[in-house]
Amino acid sequence: MTNLQENEKPIAVFDSGLGGLTVFREILRQLPDENLIYFGDTARVPYGSKSRETIIHYTEQILNFLRTKEVKAIVVACNTVSAYALEELKDRVEVPIIGVVKPGAYAAVKQTKTRRIGVMGTEGTVRSGLYPTYIHEIDPSVLVFQKPCPLIVPLVEEGLWDDPLTTEAVRRYTRVFREEHIDTVIMGCTHYPLVRDTIRKVLGDDVTLVNPAYETTAALRRVLEEKGLLRTMDAPVTGPPYRFYVSDDPEKFKEFASRVLRFEIPEPRKIDIEAY
Amino acid sequence: MTNLQENEKPIAVFDSGLGGLTVFREILRQLPDENLIYFGDTARVPYGSKSRETIIHYTEQILNFLRTKEVKAIVVACNTVSAYALEELKDRVEVPIIGVVKPGAYAAVKQTKTRRIGVMGTEGTVRSGLYPTYIHEIDPSVLVFQKPCPLIVPLVEEGLWDDPLTTEAVRRYTRVFREEHIDTVIMGCTHYPLVRDTIRKVLGDDVTLVNPAYETTAALRRVLEEKGLLRTMDAPVTGPPYRFYVSDDPEKFKEFASRVLRFEIPEPRKIDIEAY
Numbered sequence: 001m002t003n004l005q006e007n008e009k010p011i012a013v014f015d016s017g018l019g020g021l022t023v024f025r026e027i028l029r030q031l032p033d034e035n036l037i038y039f040g041d042t043a044r045v046p047y048g049s050k051s052r053e054t055i056i057h058y059t060e061q062i063l064n065f066l067r068t069k070e071v072k073a074i075v076v077a078c079n080t081v082s083a084y085a086l087e088e089l090k091d092r093v094e095v096p097i098i099g100v101v102k103p104g105a106y107a108a109v110k111q112t113k114t115r116r117i118g119v120m121g122t123e124g125t126v127r128s129g130l131y132p133t134y135i136h137e138i139d140p141s142v143l144v145f146q147k148p149c150p151l152i153v154p155l156v157e158e159g160l161w162d163d164p165l166t167t168e169a170v171r172r173y174t175r176v177f178r179e180e181h182i183d184t185v186i187m188g189c190t191h192y193p194l195v196r197d198t199i200r201k202v203l204g205d206d207v208t209l210v211n212p213a214y215e216t217t218a219a220l221r222r223v224l225e226e227k228g229l230l231r232t233m234d235a236p237v238t239g240p241p242y243r244f245y246v247s248d249d250p251e252k253f254k255e256f257a258s259r260v261l262r263f264e265i266p267e268p269r270k271i272d273i274e275a276y
Numbered sequence: 277m278t279n280l281q282e283n284e285k286p287i288a289v290f291d292s293g294l295g296g297l298t299v300f301r302e303i304l305r306q307l308p309d310e311n312l313i314y315f316g317d318t319a320r321v322p323y324g325s326k327s328r329e330t331i332i333h334y335t336e337q338i339l340n341f342l343r344t345k346e347v348k349a350i351v352v353a354c355n356t357v358s359a360y361a362l363e364e365l366k367d368r369v370e371v372p373i374i375g376v377v378k379p380g381a382y383a384a385v386k387q388t389k390t391r392r393i394g395v396m397g398t399e400g401t402v403r404s405g406l407y408p409t410y411i412h413e414i415d416p417s418v419l420v421f422q423k424p425c426p427l428i429v430p431l432v433e434e435g436l437w438d439d440p441l442t443t444e445a446v447r448r449y450t451r452v453f454r455e456e457h458i459d460t461v462i463m464g465c466t467h468y469p470l471v472r473d474t475i476r477k478v479l480g481d482d483v484t485l486v487n488p489a490y491e492t493t494a495a496l497r498r499v500l501e502e503k504g505l506l507r508t509m510d511a512p513v514t515g516p517p518y519r520f521y522v523s524d525d526p527e528k529f530k531e532f533a534s535r536v537l538r539f540e541i542p543e544p545r546k547i548d549i550e551a552y
Contacts, residue, residue: 042326043320043326043330044319044320049433050318050319050524050525051524051525051528053525054319054523054524054525150430150433150434151430151431151434151441154426154427154430155427157325157426158426158427164444165427165441165444165445168440168441168444169441247330248326248327248330249326249327249329249330252327274550
């Protein structure tokens with residue numbers, strides 16, 4: 001184990017599977033000098049339809065795993081985990097930990113003019129009610145319309161990013177948003193930005209689409225700045241800048257990740273997450 | 277622990293989640309005097325897109341759990357497990373263990389007249405190649421066309437059993453079957469019989485649909501008969517006839533199971549499957 005300066009340590013990003021790569025991509029874009037570790041729990045994906053208790057248990061194991069990696073901050077790149085487990089577990093983590101729900105809520109309130117916000121999410125994220133809670137902490141007068149969209153994740157994972165089936169599913173799920181004249185929609189699951197064009201097409205140009213990844217990364221930068229933890233461009237190179245870990249087949253993940261990130265990622269390492 | 281006669285012990289049926297209930301339902305129908313235990317691995321569902329290694333690991337844990345239940349036979353009510361893990365693990369089990377793939381292959385060969393069979397299945401089941409292997413063991417001249425149908429499971433789990441989205445997905449997946457003039461299609465995932473009407477509508481009445489659950493139950497009966505293990509109607513009642521175990525939220529499972537089985541099932545028990 002090398003003896004890294006605090007600011008040279010990597011940032012960890014984790015998700016139930018592949019969706020968190022859209023957050024990883026945004027961190028790459030905004031903070032290109034950082035070293036990053038990604039974990040995707042591909043052996044137990046999806047999380048969105050599972051219970052709060054199970055999600056907390058899985059998240060504990062992931063945090064135990066990340067503890068072995070000497071990271072300087074953790075980004076919970078999964079809305080379901082952010083909604084169900086973050087409050088419960090954040091005090092047990094020694095480094096800053098940032099979820100996607102709070103920054104997403106903040107961004108939406110900043111954007112809306114009509115004070116009518118729609119939230120697309122997994123069953124778990126919607127059931128947790130955390131988006132409405134955070135939105136109402138900022139502005140209690142905002143009306144929030146939530147809609148669970150369980151089919152979008154499997155459609156995205158099948159690669160049907162631009163496909164009539166996906167369009168039809170999005171059309172159904174967002175009907176209530178159109179009826180309720182909302183002007184801002186939170187893409188409250190990290191898979192959804194991959195079908196942004198389809199959502200845009202269905203909702204039209206007058207609706208603002210919020211990708212929480214953007215504000216999450218901005219929040220991450222603020223925290224790192226405050227604590228003097230930003231990595232500088234001239235920091236010594238101590239290893240590969242990006243490392244990927246998964247709990248199931250690395251090959252399948254590699255293919256999908258390389259498509260999302262638009263570069264060939266290094267070989268992911270498979271770990272036994274149940275052992276943590 | 278009661279001291280049960282061998283033939284009074286229950287039969288265990290397990291699956292990655294909910295799909296195996298269609299097999300459970302068939303066993304109820306053909307063997308109404310038996311006591312049954314069902315386990316659904318709802319915390320880690322689905323299995324169909326995961327790797328062989330992971331499926332074998334999960335199946336080992338399930339078999340360890342079932343070992344604590346004193347069962348007289350085990351039915352693997354999951355095509356992916358039958359395809360990936362059954363050969364590997366069957367010798368470690370002390371009681372008869374029956375999968376759905378072999379009986380399904382047998383039924384299809386018996387039905388086909390044109391010797392052209394289609395197989396719908398998960399990615400894992402298709403990748404394993406086990407349906408073609410078994411079919412060719414019986415009749416090497418049969419042509420087998422396999423098609424992975426990954427979206428059907430989430431569509432079924434969303435309750436869209438009779439829905440244009442499901443019809444469109446089935447239409448795409450079965451296009452190759454229509455082009456290749458197959459006369460028999462194996463519903464090679466235990467979820468598929470729940471959308472049998474949709475598959476029937478798309479494929480037309482001239483195609484025979486094989487539900488492996490039927491032949492699997494017939495095979496189960498033969499094994500129990502041979503070993504003198506059939507429970508008789510006048511066997512003493514030693515407890516509830518059906519018990520359900522899951523690895524995630526029991527309530528959600530109960531609702532779905534009661535819909536599939538058409539009676540209100542007793543409260544499922546949640547167990548920690550990783551501990552086995």
